[in-house]
Amino acid sequence: MISPVAWVRDRLGERRAALLLLVALLVLAVLPVVALPAARCEVFGSGCRTPVQEKRADPVAAERAPTPLDVATRGSYAALGDSYSAGVGAEATPADHNPLERCHRTSKAYYNEVAHAFRFAKGTSFWACSGAKTRDVLDGHGGEPPQIGRIGRDTSLITISIGGNDVGFSTVLAGCVVRLPWSKGCAAQGGEIAGKMSDLRQNLPALLAEITARAPYARVIVMGYPKAFSEVSGVDGDNITVSDQRWLNARAYDLGQLIRQAVQEADARKAATRGHGSVEFVDAYSAFAGHEVGSRDAYMNGLTVNLPALEAEPRSYHPTVAGQHALAQLFIAQIKKGPGRPLS
Numbered sequence: 001m002i003s004p005v006a007w008v009r010d011r012l013g014e015r016r017a018a019l020l021l022l023v024a025l026l027v028l029a030v031l032p033v034v035a036l037p038a039a040r041c042e043v044f045g046s047g048c049r050t051p052v053q054e055k056r057a058d059p060v061a062a063e064r065a066p067t068p069l070d071v072a073t074r075g076s077y078a079a080l081g082d083s084y085s086a087g088v089g090a091e092a093t094p095a096d097h098n099p100l101e102r103c104h105r106t107s108k109a110y111y112n113e114v115a116h117a118f119r120f121a122k123g124t125s126f127w128a129c130s131g132a133k134t135r136d137v138l139d140g141h142g143g144e145p146p147q148i149g150r151i152g153r154d155t156s157l158i159t160i161s162i163g164g165n166d167v168g169f170s171t172v173l174a175g176c177v178v179r180l181p182w183s184k185g186c187a188a189q190g191g192e193i194a195g196k197m198s199d200l201r202q203n204l205p206a207l208l209a210e211i212t213a214r215a216p217y218a219r220v221i222v223m224g225y226p227k228a229f230s231e232v233s234g235v236d237g238d239n240i241t242v243s244d245q246r247w248l249n250a251r252a253y254d255l256g257q258l259i260r261q262a263v264q265e266a267d268a269r270k271a272a273t274r275g276h277g278s279v280e281f282v283d284a285y286s287a288f289a290g291h292e293v294g295s296r297d298a299y300m301n302g303l304t305v306n307l308p309a310l311e312a313e314p315r316s317y318h319p320t321v322a323g324q325h326a327l328a329q330l331f332i333a334q335i336k337k338g339p340g341r342p343l344s
Contacts, residue, residue, distance in 0.1 A: 068338025069118070071277070072219050075156030076122035079111035080137060080147045080211075084161040084225065084327075085128035087111070089301045089318030102142040103129035104314065108321045113328035114159065118335065122154055130314060133165045134203040138210060148214055155215040159331055161223040163204060163259055167196040167251075173317055176248060177240050177303050186244040193251060197258060204259065208266040208279055217276045219343075221334055222263045223327065224256030226287045228317050230294035239303065245294075256285050271341060278339040287326050288319075299323035 066074075079085055087109025091097055096106040105126055115124040127150045129141050137147045137160075151158060164170075172193065176186040211220055229235060229245035240248075259281065266279040291299035299322045304313040319327060 066343060068219070068343060069336055071217075071338075071343045072157040072335050073118050073120050075120070075154045075217065077115060077118075077120045077124040077157040077159075078151050078155055078215075079109075079114070079124075079126050079128050079159050080150070081128040081160040081162050081223075082132040082165055083128075083130035083314065083318060084164065084223070085109065085111065085159065086130045087128075087319075087324055088130050089315040090321045090324040091315070092321055103144055105129075108324050110324050110328035110331060111159070113325065114331050114335070117328075117332050120157070122156075125150060128161075131165060132162065134162055134200070134207045137162060137207060148210060151211065151215040151218070153215065153217060155218045157335065158211065158215060158218050158220045159223070160211075160220070161225070162207070163200055163255055164225055166200045166203065167193055167255060169251075169255075170314075172251070173248070176244050177316075186247050197254065200255075201258060201262070204262045205266065208262060212266065212270065212275075212277065212279060215277070219277055219335075219339070220266075220279045221282055221331060222259060222279065223282045223330070224259050224284045225252050226284045226292075226300070226319070226323070226327075227252055227289075228293055228300050230292040232294050235294035235302070253285055256283065267339060274344065276344045278341075278343060280334060280339045282330050282334050284327060284330055287330055288323060291322070291326075293317065297322075299326055 083089075083104065086104050087096075087106030088104045090106050090108040092106065092108045095101075096108075105128065109126070109128070111124075111126045111128070115126075127144075127147045129136070129144050129147070132141045132147070140146045172186070172189050175189055208220065208222070212218070227249045229240070229249055231242055231245045231249065233242055235245060260283070263279050263281040269275075270278060288299040291297055293300045293302050299320055301315050301318050301320055304316050
């Protein structure tokens, strides 16, 4: 039998056969390098490449890490609290002056701005009431039903200011400013305030516990109180001295620190038990810096006296429309920012 090489040599001649053989050898040498890298990797152990892993999003991890804004807006928003949340002092329409509106909720209260800043999946509601104390949030006030009954498991955001009426700030201001013969003055009321602060240290944590139990998935944002006075002479016709202004500002600061501590403790308990939601503090003490009572562009109403009753009117030393806007901006920023820890 004639071999293939001999057959090619006979048909093409010796020179052409050698040339064809050389070309065939070159093709066989180059083909594994260029066209068959996988085969070369498998046979010779060289030319192997590590495959690039496709990056895929982890749907479980994404579900476990909602943003603070997601948590706040996936349910309903409720604004609770006292006159600072109701918007007393920020009257802008005839309806805001309605004497039949027992809680004195106004159209320029910070609630309105917060409610329009975000889209809440299950709507918003406004239940803050002027004059409310911690017990009134639980039991009702001024003929209004309990504010606590307005929240539930579908509530995702609660804002609240509370505590000022518990320590009797309106009475204290009356004693400092109206200056009747039987008034005690400012600093002389320190003992009474200290006793009421002691009660609030128990009542506020109890209220926060009740709120978080009723609305376990909510972010609860609690506001401190702004510094009211500019600490300059000439405020309200010198009816309140600079030293009295400093004393009152210091009491507002003390109240803010008490609220902050109660809030931090409530949130720590939630975090320790891996509970849903959060309890957060908004420090409003410096919210009106440069715009306190006595400044050219005050965000706080000055003294308005009801002469027949010989008392300061409710709007006295409450935020103006501009003051409520400043508070709204604090809340909006906190809603976006979150508690500074992961949220379930």
